Amino acid sequence: MxxxxxxxxxxxxxxxxxxxxxxxxxxxxxxxxxxxxxxxxxxxxxxxxxxxxxxxxxxxxxxxSNIKHEFDFTPSFSIYITCETEEEIDELYNKLADGGQALMPLGDYGFSKKFGWINDKFGVSWQLNLPL
Structure with a gap:
């Protein structure tokens, strides 16, 4: 491989x-x-x-794709980013959410300092994490 x-x-x-x-x-x-x-x-x-x-x-x-399919992107597969600062996660979240859909708004969900999950304007899913 x-x-x-x-x-x-x-x-x-x-x-x-x-x-x-x-x-x-x-x-x-x-x-x-x-x-x-x-x-x-x-x-x-x-x-x-x-x-x-x-x-x-x-x-x-x-x-x-030159062929139309009955499926598209799904949030069950996402691009996961570990951010280093609060400013970084806030800026990236806001840019990716623009024209997209918030699946989990930025917040403290107990497993990290700050976390957010978004489908961007292209339909691609992103998880952003600011570790504890």
């Missing part, structure tokens, strides 16, 4: 927008490769056939 990597499938042509958004929010993050659909290929021209990006060193792969 060579590696294990989370894979995000976007169905609305938003993969590149999502990657740009995520890498702008999290330090030490970058888009590492993008292959786009060309003319006369099965996906919409210019959308992401396959891309990779990293968030704080964690590699991800994503695509813009």
């Amino acid at each position: 060579k590696n294990v990597m989370p894979f995000l499938m976007f169905q609305d042509g938003k993969a590149e927008e999502a990657m740009n958004y995520y890498t702008s929010l999290i330090e030490e993050s970058e888009i590492t490769s993008i292959v786009r659909y060309g003319a006369n290929e099965p996906g919409d021209e210019g959308t992401v056939m396959q891309a990779t990006f990293s968030l704080k060193g964690q590699a991800f792969m994503c695509i813009d």
Whole structure:
């Protein structure tokens, strides 16, 4: 086995927008490769056939699916971030929640100093934690 990597499938042509958004929010993050659909290929021209990006060193792969599926992202799989300061968790939570949905508002749930769970505007689920 060579590696294990989370894979995000976007169905609305938003993969590149999502990657740009995520890498702008999290330090030490970058888009590492993008292959786009060309003319006369099965996906919409210019959308992401396959891309990779990293968030704080964690590699991800994503695509813009050229097939509509009956499913989308689910909160049962989420990106979990351990924050270092209250300012960091507040800022990241507010940015990710903008246009999204709060599943657990920022608060003290007893298992951490501050915790929040969000579905962002793309439907991807995030858990943010500020440890005790």
